Amino acid sequence: xxxxxxxxxxxxxxxxxxxxxxxxxxxxxxxxxRFVWLQVIQHEYYRTRAEDNRIALVPIVPNRGLITDRNGxxxxxxxxxxxxxxxxxxxxxxxxxxxxxxxxxxxxxxxDRRRFKKLLEETRNLESLPIRTRLSDEEVARFIAQRYRFxxxxxxxxxxxxxxxxxxxxxxxxxxxxxxxxxxxxxEQNEQEANYRGxxxxxxxxxxxxxxxxxxxITGFEQVEVDAGGRAVRLLAxxxxxxxxxxKLTIDAKLQEVAEQxxxxxxxxxxxxxxxxxxxxxxxxxxxxDPNLFVDGIAGQDxxxxxxxxxxxxxxxxxxxxxxxxxxxxxxxxxxALTLGKRTPExxxxxxxxxxxxxxxxxxxxxxxxxxxxMYKSIVVSCDTYYYQLASDLGIDNIASFMGQLGxxxxxGIDIAGExxxxxxxQEWKKKxxxxxxxxxxxxxxxxSIGIGQGYNxxxxxxxxxxxxxxANNGVMFRPHLVxxxxxxHTGEKRFIEPRPIRTLPLRQADINFIKHAMVGVNKEGTGxxxxxxxxxxxxxxxxxxxxxxxxxxxxxxxxLKKELRDHALFIAFAPADKPTIALAVLVxxxxxxxxxAAPIARQVLDYYLLGKxxxxxxxxxxxxxxxxx
Amino acid sequence: xxxxxPSWHPRDLWRWLIxxxxxxxxxxxxxxxxxxxxxxxxxxPERITNQLLNMVAALIVMRLVAQLPPQRLMHLAxxxxxxxxxxxxxxxxxxxxxxxxxxxxxxxxMRIQPSEMLKIAVPLMLAWYFQKREAQPRLRDYAVAAMILxxxxxxxARQPDLGTAILVLAAGFYVIFLGGLPWKIxxxxxxxxxxxxPLAWTLLHDYQRARILTLLDPEKDPLGKGxxxxxxxxxxxxxxxxxxxxxxxxxxxxxxxxxxxxxxxFAVFSxxxxxxxxxxxxxxxxxxxGRGLMIAANAPTLFARLLAGAITLIFFTYAFVNMGMVSGxxxxxxxxxxxxxxxxxxxxxxxxxVGILMSIHKNRMLVQK
Numbered sequence: 001x002x003x004x005x006x007x008x009x010x011x012x013x014x015x016x017x018x019x020x021x022x023x024x025x026x027x028x029x030x031x032x033x034r035f036v037w038l039q040v041i042q043h044e045y046y047r048t049r050a051e052d053n054r055i056a057l058v059p060i061v062p063n064r065g066l067i068t069d070r071n072g073x074x075x076x077x078x079x080x081x082x083x084x085x086x087x088x089x090x091x092x093x094x095x096x097x098x099x100x101x102x103x104x105x106x107x108x109x110x111x112d113r114r115r116f117k118k119l120l121e122e123t124r125n126l127e128s129l130p131i132r133t134r135l136s137d138e139e140v141a142r143f144i145a146q147r148y149r150f151x152x153x154x155x156x157x158x159x160x161x162x163x164x165x166x167x168x169x170x171x172x173x174x175x176x177x178x179x180x181x182x183x184x185x186x187x188e189q190n191e192q193e194a195n196y197r198g199x200x201x202x203x204x205x206x207x208x209x210x211x212x213x214x215x216x217x218i219t220g221f222e223q224v225e226v227d228a229g230g231r232a233v234r235l236l237a238x239x240x241x242x243x244x245x246x247x248k249l250t251i252d253a254k255l256q257e258v259a260e261q262x263x264x265x266x267x268x269x270x271x272x273x274x275x276x277x278x279x280x281x282x283x284x285x286x287x288x289x290d291p292n293l294f295v296d297g298i299a300g301q302d303x304x305x306x307x308x309x310x311x312x313x314x315x316x317x318x319x320x321x322x323x324x325x326x327x328x329x330x331x332x333x334x335x336x337a338l339t340l341g342k343r344t345p346e347x348x349x350x351x352x353x354x355x356x357x358x359x360x361x362x363x364x365x366x367x368x369x370x371x372x373x374x375m376y377k378s379i380v381v382s383c384d385t386y387y388y389q390l391a392s393d394l395g396i397d398n399i400a401s402f403m404g405q406l407g408x409x410x411x412x413g414i415d416i417a418g419e420x421x422x423x424x425x426x427q428e429w430k431k432k433x434x435x436x437x438x439x440x441x442x443x444x445x446x447x448x449s450i451g452i453g454q455g456y457n458x459x460x461x462x463x464x465x466x467x468x469x470x471x472a473n474n475g476v477m478f479r480p481h482l483v484x485x486x487x488x489x490h491t492g493e494k495r496f497i498e499p500r501p502i503r504t505l506p507l508r509q510a511d512i513n514f515i516k517h518a519m520v521g522v523n524k525e526g527t528g529x530x531x532x533x534x535x536x537x538x539x540x541x542x543x544x545x546x547x548x549x550x551x552x553x554x555x556x557x558x559x560x561l562k563k564e565l566r567d568h569a570l571f572i573a574f575a576p577a578d579k580p581t582i583a584l585a586v587l588v589x590x591x592x593x594x595x596x597x598a599a600p601i602a603r604q605v606l607d608y609y610l611l612g613k614x615x616x617x618x619x620x621x622x623x624x625x626x627x628x629x630x
Numbered sequence: 631x632x633x634x635x636p637s638w639h640p641r642d643l644w645r646w647l648i649x650x651x652x653x654x655x656x657x658x659x660x661x662x663x664x665x666x667x668x669x670x671x672x673x674x675p676e677r678i679t680n681q682l683l684n685m686v687a688a689l690i691v692m693r694l695v696a697q698l699p700p701q702r703l704m705h706l707a708x709x710x711x712x713x714x715x716x717x718x719x720x721x722x723x724x725x726x727x728x729x730x731x732x733x734x735x736x737x738x739x740m741r742i743q744p745s746e747m748l749k750i751a752v753p754l755m756l757a758w759y760f761q762k763r764e765a766q767p768r769l770r771d772y773a774v775a776a777m778i779l780x781x782x783x784x785x786x787a788r789q790p791d792l793g794t795a796i797l798v799l800a801a802g803f804y805v806i807f808l809g810g811l812p813w814k815i816x817x818x819x820x821x822x823x824x825x826x827x828p829l830a831w832t833l834l835h836d837y838q839r840a841r842i843l844t845l846l847d848p849e850k851d852p853l854g855k856g857x858x859x860x861x862x863x864x865x866x867x868x869x870x871x872x873x874x875x876x877x878x879x880x881x882x883x884x885x886x887x888x889x890x891x892x893x894x895x896f897a898v899f900s901x902x903x904x905x906x907x908x909x910x911x912x913x914x915x916x917x918x919x920g921r922g923l924m925i926a927a928n929a930p931t932l933f934a935r936l937l938a939g940a941i942t943l944i945f946f947t948y949a950f951v952n953m954g955m956v957s958g959x960x961x962x963x964x965x966x967x968x969x970x971x972x973x974x975x976x977x978x979x980x981x982x983x984v985g986i987l988m989s990i991h992k993n994r995m996l997v998q999k
Contacts, residue, residue: 012810013808013927013935016939017923017927017939020804020807020808020943024916024919024950027950028950030959031950031953032908032912034954035900035905035957036905038863038867038957039869039871039900039904040871040905043867046864046867046868049868050864050865050867050868053861053864053880053886054881227884227886228884233884
């Protein structure tokens with residue numbers, strides 16, 4: 001070992017050490033300054049961020065409100081079931097492989113896979129999607145035992161919507177299904193984003209859609225302490241959810257069922273209204289569909305079947321089918337004539353079996369005509385010539401303004417969205433409807449067939465039912481509605497959808513009584529007599545037959561046209577005639593004559609409603625019925 | 631020298647045992663290790679037994695090394711250095727790739743990471759070299775020293791393991807600096823470094839660049855590359871002046887802090903013990919470093935002085951880089967917090983350094999006689 005520590009060397013080394021020591025202190029000073037910055041000056045900010053990290057708000061989805069009919073029969077309810085859900089982002093490796101190995105643990109049908117694929121395509125955000133719903137306890141146990149093999153898979157307890165009556169009333173109840181982008185927009189517009197955290201479903205049609213924000217309820221929250229993996233460690237606080245409001249309907253579920261059964265395999269619609277309130281007793285659109293199919297996310301095949309069926313089961317014919325009213329229009333025409341002073345009941349015409357206008361001949365259904373016809377007879381036997389003449393005398397604009405007051409060709413304002421307007425033809429309407437000037441002019445000849453409910457005329461069944469109910473209610477018109485009241489499940493507080501008279505038509509009671517009398521005559525001695533033979537109650541009615549080949553407008557009717565060119569059968573009625581408790585309109589697509597196909601359905605519905613008599617079968621078709629109307 | 635004359639009497643045995651031990655150094659290092667045990671106990675209680683065993687192993691190594699005279703260490707320097715270089719080359723040729731880097735050598739019996747031993751081997755070798763060239767080192771000597779330093783540094787950087795490369799570079803640089811590197815050269819190097827920075831940037835791997843960018847703006851990628859830094863700064867900041875209390879740090883206990891028993895243990899410490907704890911920790915480190923520098927100042931030979939100074943400054947570098955990265959002022963590199971982070975290798979290496987310091991300290995009188 002050499003001893004060469006010259007003082008010079010040592011001094012330099014000590015200086016260097018001192019510099020290093022100073023550097024150490026400087027660096028530690030910087031660190032300390034950083035700590036002061038983070039822990040004193042920015043402390044509040046970081047404290048908040050740590051709290052945000054630690055505490056998660058876990059939404060608790062409220063029970064969706066129940067829907068019950070006027071007698072308390074449950075039409076829509078909830079049940080809790082286990083679902084197996086996948087967070088695609090958290091699955092290690094290929095999703096298909098993972099599902100494949102899952103199929104070894106619990107039963108996965110091809111249907112489940114298709115539905116999952118569809119959901120996967122539809123959702124953009126990273127949410128958890130069900131691969132299987134309604135697992136049995138045994139399946140849950142089997143999965144839990146093997147859970148470690150399936151990262152990203154989890155069992156969740158979810159509430160499901162259940163429609164215990166299946167397809168009955170599907171069009172009025174509507175259905176709920178997984179929230180779509182469009183639903184999200186609606187949620188945002190209503191500033192409900194926070195309330196819908198955790199909610200997967202949304203009303204898509206019918207009452208479920210219209211009363212969505214009533215039915216949903218208020219989401220509760222659990223404040224939980226979570227770890228970095230998002231697992232809940234400890235419950236800190238809990239705000240319970242408030243169940244959605246219940247809907248009490250004006251619908252009579254039994255009546256609804258009777259009416260739907262009466263249609264059998266036939267397509268069509270029936271709307272029955274309580275004339276004194278506008279409360280809807282039955283709202284039928286056939287064929288119907290099972291809304292339960294949509295709850296878990298509908299399988300592609302089921303959806304295609306429903307959507308591509310030529311019978312269009314997804315269309316709510318009661319609100320969206322616009323049909324020419326045919327001869328059911330005649331009582332309203334007669335009422336217009338009386339009100340406007342164009343006819344008296346006693347005035348008669350002589351019906352040669354046709355009506356000549358210019359050089360065009362409009363034929364009556366009965367060859368050779370009905371002979372001498374007054375107003376009563378014109379309704380009872382459904383004489384066309386009488387109404388050709390009358391329409392010509394009234395003129396299109398008088399007809400349009402009178403029928404407009406009855407609500408025809410206008411949305412009724414029923415508490416279901418997406419109602420169609422129908423067509424109430426007038427000079428004004430034609431100007432708007434057509435682009436070419438030569439088509440915009442109204443020809444007087446076009447007014448003639450309007451008189452018997454043909455031509456441009458097209459009304460929805462609910463409009464016809466409303467007009468009938470207004471007549472039955474002596475001109476006091478109510479907004480048709482399905483919900484009697486919305487009940488707060490928590491407080492029991494009820495919000496009534498008040499029966500609100502829209503208007504009272506300026507009609508003379510004598511005129512009304514006369515029309516009612518003639519409509520009773522229809523069922524006693526006229527076109528409805530066979531269908532209404534032997535009723536212990538007095539029912540007023542009117543048959544109607546609408547020509548299909550002259551239909552205008554709606555797309556789905558055009559496809560029906562190709563399939564079948566038979567006429568649509570219609571019937572309007574109310575009963576008991578002196579103090580009506582029910583008014584209805586029936587339409588059977590391609591059913592033939594109104595007396596043949598529509599009147600027997602009305603009979604079954606009235607029998608059940610007024611007598612409690614249940615047919616439990618499709619209404620008979622009176623093949624021998626002869627219709628003398630067009 | 632102690633240990634030459636063992637007797638089996640317990641008192642003699644104890645005397646023999648503590649003879650080469652430097653009390654203040656052991657006290658400071660021991661306090662830091664106890665802090666570490668407490669923090670491992672909070673962050674990852676199941677590991678505390680293991681860490682206790684690591685501590686025992688480290689103390690044994692310290693005691694053994696403390697007994698070695700510095701001359702013996704000096705003789706060991708060239709072979710250790712050469713073996714280290716050979717192993718590094720072997721890694722480059724036959725090493726195992728793990729997480730995209732070739733750092734491990736599989737010797738069938740065990741897997742080793744040779745870059746670890748270079749952290750000691752490089753300063754050892756450089757101190758040896760300066761000792762050999764002690765008469766006024768010339769420019770040529772600095773060039774050779776630079777070669778001794780840069781060859782292993784480059785090999786490690788190529789693996790790539792930038793963190794270790796920088797630590798090795800720093801360790802070697804301390805020796806050269808303390809060895810009297812003229813300020814002119816130092817200034818020249820600094821200027822060159824500044825000029826070459828853009829070039830160095832292009833030579834960096836993508837993930838290395840990402841780390842530096844993350845430091846500048848961690849919120850840009852809060853769930854990805856920025857997650858570590860964001861969560862550790864939240865932990866520190868939310869600790870406040872007094873901390874949340876031992877075992878009560880939510881960031882730590884709810885596992886928001888990654889690597890919370892190893893590289894990021896300081897975030898746990900800081901969250902639970904606050905600014906007061908941080909200040910005490912800095913004081914402990916400062917005292918330890920002060921003691922080390924004192925030992926260096928009093929060392930008898932150039933070799934001993936340079937080695938003691940470099941080892942002490944390595945302790946500082948570990949502490950500064952680790953606390954700097956955890957608190958978000960330095961990029962994330964894999965450097966543990968000395969004496970505190972969980973892990974046997976690091977603890978043994980650190981106490982090996984402590985042992986060397988003790989040996990140098992005990993042998994100061996002997997040589998000066």
